Amino acid sequence: MLAFPQGSRYQLNGDSFSGGRRRGPRPRKAPLVAFHPYTEEHELFRKQVRAFAEKELAPHAEEWERDELFPNWVFKRAGELGILGAHYPESAGGSGGDNWFSIAKSEELVKCGSAGVTMGLLVQSDMATPCIAELGTKDQIAEFLEPALRGEKIAALGVSEPGAGSDVAGLRTTARVDGDDYVINGSKTYITNGTRADFVTLLCKTDPDAGHHGISILLVPTNAKGFSVSKKLSKMGNWASDTAELFFDNVRVPKRNLLGQEGMGFIYLMQNFQSERLVGSSSAIAGAFLALDRSLDWGRERMAFGKPLIKREVWQHKLAELYTKCEAAKALVYKSADAFNHDRYVTQGDVSFETTKLIAMSKLFVGDVASEVADQVVQFHGGMGYLEELWVSRYFRDQRLFRIGGGTSEVMKYMIAKLSGW
Amino acid sequence: MKILVPVKRVADPDNANKVKVSADGARVTSEGLEWKLNPFDEYAVEAALRLNENGASGEKLGEVIIVSLGPDEVQTTIRQPLAMGADRGIHVKADDAELDSTVVAKVLAALVAQEKPDLVLMGKQAVDGDSNTAGQVLAELLGWPMATFAMAIETADGGKTLTIGREVDTGVLTLKVTPPAVVTVDLRIVAPGSVRNGVTPDAHKYGEGARYASLKGIMAAKKKAIDVRTLADLGVTDGAVVTYTKFERPPARTGSVRFVESAQELVQRLKTEAKVL
Numbered sequence: 001m002l003a004f005p006q007g008s009r010y011q012l013n014g015d016s017f018s019g020g021r022r023r024g025p026r027p028r029k030a031p032l033v034a035f036h037p038y039t040e041e042h043e044l045f046r047k048q049v050r051a052f053a054e055k056e057l058a059p060h061a062e063e064w065e066r067d068e069l070f071p072n073w074v075f076k077r078a079g080e081l082g083i084l085g086a087h088y089p090e091s092a093g094g095s096g097g098d099n100w101f102s103i104a105k106s107e108e109l110v111k112c113g114s115a116g117v118t119m120g121l122l123v124q125s126d127m128a129t130p131c132i133a134e135l136g137t138k139d140q141i142a143e144f145l146e147p148a149l150r151g152e153k154i155a156a157l158g159v160s161e162p163g164a165g166s167d168v169a170g171l172r173t174t175a176r177v178d179g180d181d182y183v184i185n186g187s188k189t190y191i192t193n194g195t196r197a198d199f200v201t202l203l204c205k206t207d208p209d210a211g212h213h214g215i216s217i218l219l220v221p222t223n224a225k226g227f228s229v230s231k232k233l234s235k236m237g238n239w240a241s242d243t244a245e246l247f248f249d250n251v252r253v254p255k256r257n258l259l260g261q262e263g264m265g266f267i268y269l270m271q272n273f274q275s276e277r278l279v280g281s282s283s284a285i286a287g288a289f290l291a292l293d294r295s296l297d298w299g300r301e302r303m304a305f306g307k308p309l310i311k312r313e314v315w316q317h318k319l320a321e322l323y324t325k326c327e328a329a330k331a332l333v334y335k336s337a338d339a340f341n342h343d344r345y346v347t348q349g350d351v352s353f354e355t356t357k358l359i360a361m362s363k364l365f366v367g368d369v370a371s372e373v374a375d376q377v378v379q380f381h382g383g384m385g386y387l388e389e390l391w392v393s394r395y396f397r398d399q400r401l402f403r404i405g406g407g408t409s410e411v412m413k414y415m416i417a418k419l420s421g422w
Numbered sequence: 423m424k425i426l427v428p429v430k431r432v433a434d435p436d437n438a439n440k441v442k443v444s445a446d447g448a449r450v451t452s453e454g455l456e457w458k459l460n461p462f463d464e465y466a467v468e469a470a471l472r473l474n475e476n477g478a479s480g481e482k483l484g485e486v487i488i489v490s491l492g493p494d495e496v497q498t499t500i501r502q503p504l505a506m507g508a509d510r511g512i513h514v515k516a517d518d519a520e521l522d523s524t525v526v527a528k529v530l531a532a533l534v535a536q537e538k539p540d541l542v543l544m545g546k547q548a549v550d551g552d553s554n555t556a557g558q559v560l561a562e563l564l565g566w567p568m569a570t571f572a573m574a575i576e577t578a579d580g581g582k583t584l585t586i587g588r589e590v591d592t593g594v595l596t597l598k599v600t601p602p603a604v605v606t607v608d609l610r611i612v613a614p615g616s617v618r619n620g621v622t623p624d625a626h627k628y629g630e631g632a633r634y635a636s637l638k639g640i641m642a643a644k645k646k647a648i649d650v651r652t653l654a655d656l657g658v659t660d661g662a663v664v665t666y667t668k669f670e671r672p673p674a675r676t677g678s679v680r681f682v683e684s685a686q687e688l689v690q691r692l693k694t695e696a697k698v699l
Binding site: 040041043044045047048051052055080081082083085086095096097101 | 501638641643
């Protein structure tokens with residue numbers, strides 16, 4: 001379990017939520033949310049992430065979209081600023097913050113204006129690495145996690161295969177024991193950061209006959225002999241992020257690179273997925289809010305039949321609906337985030353089934369709301385919304401991934417049904 | 423050196439469309455605004471940190487003390503410079519309504535008498551009121567030398583003398599100042615090579631702009647002391663000399679952008695329609 005030297009600042013007091021050991025002055029006004037998870041440190045951190053996104057990343061967004069790759073220094077700089085390891089314990093190379101640091105970060109990173117950059121960074125901090133902090137040996141943490149949180153080693157998560165996605169039991173990639181090594185054969189696809197990763201947190205079958213119980217996670221350095229990037233994939237959106245197909249041809253890694261226990265990979269992955277889906281949801285809904293806010297600026301200036309667009313009742317009603325849906329989605333995400341933080345950082349246990357269900361609901365609902373927002377902001381911008389000159393068409397393409405990546409909406413529904421016992 | 427850096431919280435200019443005037447016109451309301459550190463003060467903090475460190479090794483050469491006046495919430499404003507690397511803070515409790523540049527300067531003069539800094543380094547002005555007077559009044563009250571609009575600060579003798587480049591209309595005016603002194607800074611003080619302290623190697627490259635607070639810095643700032651004082655503690659009881667009689671919003675913009683065919687037409691329209699010529 002996560003070992004937290006200072007415990008969490010966010011705890012349950014009786015039946016109400018409170019900020020725990022709050023330092024500094026209380027705000028005079030009651031916060032707008034029923035519970036307020038953010039302390040002064042979270043707010044200061046949030047501002048720094050925003051400044052990083054707006055000043056250091058956003059000016060390059062167009063260029064990196066064209067290049068179909070953002071440069072490696074972005075990882076390094078995010079590591080220096082403590083953005084990647086904010087919510088990791090100090091013993092794992094992090095800063096010892098709770099999970100609300102991660103939520104705040106995911107909300108502010110979208111201000112870089114490039115979903116590909118946000119995704120690349122979130123894979124590094126919340127998708128390919130949480131299980132190493134959870135299960136890793138001292139050596140594994142020193143070799144893989146700490147440099148990843150410093151932004152010095154780039155991480156990728158290897159789950160999907162040409163023939164298996166969320167149905168991970170159908171994996172074909174195998175690792176068989178040979179002396180002191182595992183020998184890996186197979187391929188992985190749709191791998192974010194895949195063309196330049198320094199290591200892959202790889203899901204593979206160590207016992208092909210054992211179904212779910214034959215799956216393990218290995219940490220695979222990409223400089224190992226037999227590893228290759230077989231293809232850089234072209235995508236509908238998220239162009240600034242590289243996505244690859246990886247090929248493993250008798251790749252040898254020492255047995256000490258096994259994460260946790262053999263055969264437990266499926267369980268580990270289900271835990272690891274929760275941070276991925278949660279942070280994806282908080283980021284996606286923040287992106288939807290940003291798209292609406294930016295659209296308002298347009299609507300104030302754009303005249304239609306003698307009035308600004310924003311003064312047209314049909315658009316006022318539409319925007320009112322969309323903002324309402326976004327607030328509802330955010331409330332659901334925050335409920336999930338609260339449950340996740342409680343499970344992992346307060347009681348320091350596994351993510352519960354109830355929390356897993358809430359996170360699946362969040363991802364499902366945010367996906368639908370964000371897609372509706374994306375469709376409507378294109379409509380709101382009219383012809384301009386269809387041009388590449390503006391951010392709008394890019395947002396439309398980029399957000400579409402969210403109903404697919406990290407488990408499709410259909411998989412989320414399957415999980416909600418299953419976890420509900422139907 | 424011991425450097426005192428006064429900072430002010432201002433409404434985030436990015437939220438400017440939320441600034442509202444109260445119904446009676448007596449004040450600008452601050453409800454719903456997001457606050458941030460006045461940018462020029464943030465640059466002063468950065469300049470103070472650069473003066474007081476070996477930028478290459480991170481070694482500290484002196485103390486940087488942050489001061490802010492206002493209600494309890496300004497402690498949040500003080501935490502940011504502490505997270506950037508300043509050593510400690512002083513919060514002088516006051517209502518925003520009872521402050522003007524003169525009260526601020528008197529408070530700072532009283533704190534200077536207690537703290538005896540070598541240098542007061544501050545932003546040239548706050549971006550809300552744009553008064554550009556607090557630094558000047560403070561220098562007058564202290565009888566100290568003053569350099570405003572600094573865009574470069576250099577010392578080769580540990581701060582016994584400072585060479586200050588001031589940005590003026592005709593170029594850069596260079597002054598030699600013997601501390602203790604008041605220096606107010608302009609935007610370009612945070613260019614990579616603007617501050618030279620004789621210790622940080624010339625080859626060391628600072629980034630453009632003020633540094634960010636890393637999360638480690640933010641966590642460390644929690645443990646740094648902020649002393650709380652009141653105006654009365656510091657013997658400043660006279661009240662503000664500036665009073666505001668009325669605020670009103672500029673008239674709403676009417677019409678939209680129109681293109682004209684020629685310079686003649688532009689002049690004609692500026693005369694007859696806009697009536698500004």
